[in-house]
């Protein structure tokens with residue numbers, strides 16, 4: 588399975604258990620830095636995130652939240668479903684930055700060393716077969 592396919596299928600699988608309660612949005616320390624998110628209905632933002640992981644239409648609020656994520660993982664402790672929200676947000680972030688179709692929906696930083704660093708860190712946690720298929 589390709590990395591893009593993994594992002595799509597695993598993100599969608601995790602989204603199935605999400606009730607879009609919004610607790611993760613309320614707990615997120617970055618929400619106030621995402622345009623409109625702190626003032627919005629947290630459940631609405633979460634609904635957009637869940638839809639995005641399913642490959643469905645999302646919302647500007649959800650994309651703003653996804654784009655602001657810094658992987659603090661504070662959301663994980665807030666989730667009543669005990670989901671790994673930080674991982675869900677990671678999948679959403681990669682999808683939003685064009686990992687599946689090359690079309691970024693949130694700003695992508697120009698950083699020529701980014702790919703090499705990602706591959707270096709990925710090698711620490713991937714099997715040899717995953718490295719061969721994904722990197």
Ligand code: SF4
Nearest residue numbers: 605606608609611666
């Ligand atoms: S806290 Fe958990 S169940 Fe609630 S919206 Fe976030 S991920 Fe979904």
